Amino acid sequence: MxxxxxxxxxxxxxxxxxxxxxxxxxxxxxxxxFPKPMFGYHSSYQNYRVWSDRPIPGEIVQVLDDVTRRLGASALHERTTPVEIFFCNEPWRLWLYGGAFSTQLGGTADVWLTRRVHIRASSIAANRIHSPNGGPLADAAQRPLSYFIAHEITHNDVSRRFGRTVMLRYPRWLLEGYADYVGKGGDFDLDSNRAQFIAGARELDVGKSGLYRGFHLKVAYLLDKRGWTLEQLFAQPPEEGQLDVWLRSPTPP
Incomplete structure (x- = not known):
């Protein structure tokens, strides 16, 4: 006892x-x-539903028009599908709602449950996001705010087509490479980036730069040079090491 x-x-x-x-x-x-009560401002335009913790300027229309243009590069996006975008200007909101418990991300997509898009603090009127570290944003000319929105929407489109567990079943180079491919909206020189890749440029190494240009190069090579369809690419993605060999070859197949 x-x-x-x-x-x-x-x-x-x-x-x-x-x-x-x-x-x-x-x-x-x-x-x-159920985040909407936590975001005091709301705007609708075409199939986009936008929420923010700060007033949404009228320039959101031009930003979303550019998002639509970029999504034209996607083989998956349906213009009739509603898209929900949440601007998290306060860092704690990005940490809480972004799903990664981080304030350093440009944006996130919840491919598992809600398929919402979350974007970090941004200047909508200038079509740019604020850099996480306060310094210049890498590849800023190719990555305006509209790029980040289109990039995250593409993750959700991939989830709709290939299943909610895509993050577990497909390699990172394919998922991020295709989102970068669509997000850039054609603003990508394959031959120039391949030459930089062969030369070992920092910008083509995601571990050193944090950029997805190397992944983009692999996807663009298969889709635009090899003529693969997106269905083929997701049905049997090559090993990344094999892709590196092909890209470094003087006469890639």
Whole structure:
């Protein structure tokens, strides 16, 4: 009996802790799944539904028109599909709603549940996002705000076509490369980037630069040079090492 009292107390403590954690997780899920009350500003344009924690300027129309232009490069995007975009100007909102518990991302797409797009602090009127570190944004000319929105929408389009578990089933070079391919809207010189890749340029190494240009190069090579369809590419994506060999070859197949 003397030993049973501490045991009961421990069990009681464990149960209380589990209950508290369960309530915390439930609270987070409710806030995550139903974010609209937390964003005070809303705008609609064509198939786009935009929410923000700051006033949305009229230039959002030009930004979204450019998003539509960029999505024209996609073999998957349907113009009738509603798109929900949330601008998280406050860092804590990006951390909470972005799904990655990070404030350093340009944007995120929730391919698992809601298929919402979350974008970091941005200047909509200037069509640009604010750099996470406060310095110049790498490849800024090719990556305006409209690029980031189109990039994340493409992740959701891939999820709709190939399933919600795409992040688990396909290589990163394919998922991010195709999103970059669409997001750039044709603003990509394949031959120039291939030459930089062969020369070992930092910009073509995602580990050194954080850019997806190397992944984009692989996707563009298969789609535009080899003539693969997107269905072929996702049905049997080549090993990344084999792609590197092809791209470095003086006469790639």
């Amino acid at each position: 003397i030993r049973s009292i501490p045991t009961r107390r421990r069990r009681h403590y464990v149960l209380k802790t589990c209950l508290a954690l369960g309530l915390l997780v439930l609270g987070y899920l409710l806030v995550f799944l």
